[in-house]
Amino acid sequence: MKFSPLFTELFNTLINLIYPPFCLFCEVPLPSNAQLMLCSTCLSLVKIVTEPLCLCCGHPFTKYGGASHLCGTCLSSPPFFDQARALFLYEDPIKTIIHKFKYNDQAAGLKIAPYSMAQCNHLSGLINPDIIIPVPVHKNRLRKRGFNQSVRLAQIFYPTSIHKINTTTLIRAVDSAPQTSLSGMARRTNLKNAFLIRNGDELSAKKIVLVDDVFTTGTTVNECAKLLKKNGAAEVKVLTLARVKD
Numbered sequence: 447m448k449f450s451p452l453f454t455e456l457f458n459t460l461i462n463l464i465y466p467p468f469c470l471f472c473e474v475p476l477p478s479n480a481q482l483m484l485c486s487t488c489l490s491l492v493k494i495v496t497e498p499l500c501l502c503c504g505h506p507f508t509k510y511g512g513a514s515h516l517c518g519t520c521l522s523s524p525p526f527f528d529q530a531r532a533l534f535l536y537e538d539p540i541k542t543i544i545h546k547f548k549y550n551d552q553a554a555g556l557k558i559a560p561y562s563m564a565q566c567n568h569l570s571g572l573i574n575p576d577i578i579i580p581v582p583v584h585k586n587r588l589r590k591r592g593f594n595q596s597v598r599l600a601q602i603f604y605p606t607s608i609h610k611i612n613t614t615t616l617i618r619a620v621d622s623a624p625q626t627s628l629s630g631m632a633r634r635t636n637l638k639n640a641f642l643i644r645n646g647d648e649l650s651a652k653k654i655v656l657v658d659d660v661f662t663t664g665t666t667v668n669e670c671a672k673l674l675k676k677n678g679a680a681e682v683k684v685l686t687l688a689r690v691k692d
Contacts, residue, residue, distance in 0.1 A: 468547060470555045471539035482561060483554045484539060494562055495689065503664055504530045504568070504689065514568075517690060527671035527682045531569055532661050532689035533562055540688050542657055548595050559687060561603050572685050575655040577648075578604055578611045581670060582641070584621040599687055600621040600657040615649065616670060617642050639668045646677035651683040661689035 467476040469485040476485060484492070498507045500517035501524060507514075534540040545557035563569060580596035588594055598609050620640040643649070656667050656673055661684065671682040 447641045457486050470552070471542050483506070484556050484558065488539045488560075490539035491537075491539055491541075492558065492562075493537055494565055495532050495568070497565075497568055499568060502527075502529060504532055504661070506535070506689075506691065508691070525668045525671065526675055527576040527656070527664075527667055527684050528687075529571055530661055530662055530664060530667065530686070531566075531572060533559060533566055533569075534688040536660055536662075536688040536690045544688060547598075548591070548659065551592065552686060553598065556599070556602055556687075558575060559599075560605070563603070569685070572655050572683050575607075575683070577608065577615075577654045578607060579656050579670075579674070580611065581652055581656060581658040581666060582618040584618040586621045595659050596657050599659060603657060603685055612648075615643060615645055616674065617644055633678070637665060641670055641673050643673055644675045649674060650678035651680045652678075654679050654683070656682060656684045658686045659688070661686040663690075 467478065467480045467483065468474060469476055469488055470483045471488040471491075472485060474485050478485070482489060495504065495506050496624045498512055498514040499505060500507070500520055501514050502516055502520040505517045505519075507517075536544075540558075543558070546552040547556060578600050580594060580600045582596075583591070583594050594613070597611070597613060601608060604610065618640060622637060622640050656670055656674075658667055661667065664684075667684045667686075671684070674682050
């Protein structure tokens with residue numbers, strides 16, 4: 447059933463009266479027509495990743511000027527992915543928005559993503575991939591949470607390319623411990639043999655974008671990229687909602 451625009455507007459007005467919107471970070475009331483679910487003060491705290499940054503892993507060089515270049519880590523130990531980019535630094539209020547999204551299924555704060563993508567010139571290399579692969583979660587975690595946050599982010603990042611989103615080729619085979627509390631070496635050990643490929647023939651010579659929520663050390667996406675390249679992918683780039691600064 448399709449409702450008239452007038453009915454929809456009246457319905458939304460009623461909902462806002464009963465459940466008035468509030469800032470997802472500081473929780474102050476917002477105007478009924480608020481779109482980004484952050485007040486102006488909290489919105490000003492959002493840090494968008496800008497150049498200069500590492501040409502490969504996207505590490506921002508916030509303390510230095512000049513042109514983008516390769517960071518020391520990517521020079522000494524090149525990752526398997528070709529490029530990684532993020533929209534925001536993983537600091538509040540973005541950190542809180544991601545937490546509420548992942549653990550409370552509050553997706554309203556993600557409206558800030560498409561709003562901010564237009565300001566991120568460094569995303570130009572990720573515009574038209576052949577395949578979009580959300581980093582998979584294990585079936586046990588999917589059953590518990592009810593959704594894969596990376597799939598939802600892929601739909602937000604690529605609203606006109608939903609048909610390119612592939613959730614069946616890269617599989618999370620091991621329900622390993624969460625990466626958040628582990629050191630760099632422990633992260634790599636934790637993810638050993640955690641992923642597998644099904645129907646890898648469709649990856650041959652394809653340009654792929656991996657989508658995840660947060661880039662911390664890059665261990666997870668690098669492990670995925672390694673497997674995708676091993677199965678014939680020509681290029682693997684990474685797009686995350688946020689990244690840890692250091």
